[in-house]
Amino acid sequence: MADENVGAEIPSIPTGHEAGNTRTCPGCGESVSNTATVCPQCGRSLVAGNSMAVASFLLSLLSFPAFFAALSISNNLSVTYGQALGNGGLILVSTLIFFSIPAIIFGNFSLEKIRKSPVPTKGYDLAKAGQSLGCLYVVFSITAMFWLASAAHPRMDNNEMAAIGNIVKIRYAQDTYKKAHGVYARSFAELIAEVSTRASLAGDWHEGVQKEGYIFSLTDEGGDGSSYEIRANPVMLGRTGREYFFSDPSFVIRGRTDGPADSTSPSISKLGDFIR
Numbered sequence: 001m002a003d004e005n006v007g008a009e010i011p012s013i014p015t016g017h018e019a020g021n022t023r024t025c026p027g028c029g030e031s032v033s034n035t036a037t038v039c040p041q042c043g044r045s046l047v048a049g050n051s052m053a054v055a056s057f058l059l060s061l062l063s064f065p066a067f068f069a070a071l072s073i074s075n076n077l078s079v080t081y082g083q084a085l086g087n088g089g090l091i092l093v094s095t096l097i098f099f100s101i102p103a104i105i106f107g108n109f110s111l112e113k114i115r116k117s118p119v120p121t122k123g124y125d126l127a128k129a130g131q132s133l134g135c136l137y138v139v140f141s142i143t144a145m146f147w148l149a150s151a152a153h154p155r156m157d158n159n160e161m162a163a164i165g166n167i168v169k170i171r172y173a174q175d176t177y178k179k180a181h182g183v184y185a186r187s188f189a190e191l192i193a194e195v196s197t198r199a200s201l202a203g204d205w206h207e208g209v210q211k212e213g214y215i216f217s218l219t220d221e222g223g224d225g226s227s228y229e230i231r232a233n234p235v236m237l238g239r240t241g242r243e244y245f246f247s248d249p250s251f252v253i254r255g256r257t258d259g260p261a262d263s264t265s266p267s268i269s270k271l272g273d274f275i276r
């Protein structure tokens, strides 16, 4: 068909006369059919590129790694849960604005351009993929926003419950130790050196040990084994726990949210927000 056109038109009709049906080959200058994908004269490809389709596809593809990379950086920089949530939201909105929404817009533009183009144009599959992945990211980001808002709190509750559980275990071990020695252990080292208490305190215990987002300390400020102080502080306040805990032989667990707890801090049963 392309050969027919070229053969018929060149001798009789001046180039550009039938502007609706022919175009000039940029390679050799011959007039060729609009529908030709290759110039019959010089062999040059006549399929038009579509950079918007490429842009749409790349942007949609990048939105996912961009989100996870930014989230991982933000997680390392955010100290409090509120900051992590704020940064997470900002990252999601940014990736929507800079990646997936442009991907959808570029995809739509290039599909429109391909449909209207009188000449064969590349990029239909890329534009379609860009548009679809862009839409997928919108759905993903909405889901991720709900996840960000809900996931961290239960995890933190778990850490706090684990910290309280560990404090109870340490107190139980101290009582066992006292029955055997007449005094309380003055450190974790002393406490786990005793076979009967080691069983109730499973795992590794030493000063400053980290367990489920909390740092544990066991001291004897009196120095004579008549008392002891247990402290459990969040590794990162707001991220691994919302509250500092303190306990001693009084059996009351005390808590504070604004700094390390001590014997003057309120009992955690009085902190309405903790055990719901």
Ligand SMILES: [Zn+2]
Pocket (backbone or CB within 6 Å): 025, 026, 027, 028, 029, 030, 039, 040, 041, 042, 043, 044
């Ligand atoms: Zn040509």
